[in-house]
Amino acid sequence: MPYPILEFDDHDDVFIKPYFNVLDLPKVENLIITFFKEVVNELLENKAIDVYMHLKGENDYTFYKFVNDDTLIFHGGIGGPLCGGMMEEAIAMGIKRILFCGGGGILKQMPVGHCIVIDSAIRDEGTSYHYAKPSREMVVDPNIVNILDQGLNRLNVPHVVGKTWTTDAFYRETKDRVQRRREEGAILVEMEQASLIAIAQFRKVKYGAICYAGDDLTSDVWDSRQWKSRQSVRSLLVSVCQELVKTI
Template identity: 45%
Template sequence: MGAKKFVLFGSCGVLDDDSVKDKLIIPISAIRDEGTSYHYIAPSPEIEADPHSVKILESVLSDCGYPFIKGKTWTSDAIYRETLPLIQERKQEGCIAVEMECASMLAVAKYRHIPFIQFLYGADDLSSEVWDIRDLASYGLTNAEKYMVLAFECGLAL
């Protein structure tokens, strides 16, 4: 449809609450446990983020004074398949969050040869045996305006 670059932000489930707490998440790669990405690039278990885009995002977040953590995410489009054994497996693979779009967007961006940046804020906590269903009003939605400004800054920096 003519887009020249993508910037995406949104909430995610946290798999490592201690290291993610009060920080924005910069995905550096994503486990491909969804269906969309396979329509755009060859099958593989994981997809890497573009290092240049990651550096731009790091710079914007630092310049704007936001703490962040970089890490691997798990993209799943089957929320009822986020079982305790699978969560433990993903944590052992190094995932710090679960979300529903990163792998797909990374694949589309690679296929279309356009830059893509994504940052996430932690919402639900899946890091323990009990699912902590957090209210988005307390864990990010109230900051939506702030995140939109960050997204515009990222778009300008791309």
């Protein structure tokens, strides 16, 4: 094999395994991974969540538990390696159902804030190749995609179902590469989905993702559209995910 990234190895004789003793904590199987830190802070201020577990290390982070619900939430790290490692630790704690809640750059015209249920991800990153054999895409369980699609319909949340492009290098999203991904059917670009889909399937847990349309890459000039300041959209999406994660 000419490239190390393509040398898939599914053996379990690894040197480091995630492990946590959570016997003294309430058993929880549902998790929301969100990139909306301000929403997590708002939930804390409103006493809607409490600290469940704080993990110390090079990148400290905290699991919170909803007060009225057996669901955890944490603020995810950017990129497949970091966010994937955090998800591995969550799975080691006993999590069985995971719903990702984030945003990304749009590759096709779409209003800012419009939701996207991810059904597949182009693997233009590295982490997924350590969890799944080389392929062009990672595909989300169609049953989960259907559940999320129907759930958003029931909640009257405007959305589409579609493919994303996962890349490790957002400073290398060239115009030619964006055009190729657009022609391939991608409607969104982000940095985690291919990795997280692969990890979930390798660990045999249920995983889905709902992202919202953020910055715009559809023209010759990038437009941020102030997507990170869309507080109402981001709060609503977390609330929606809290309801839907238990159904996947």
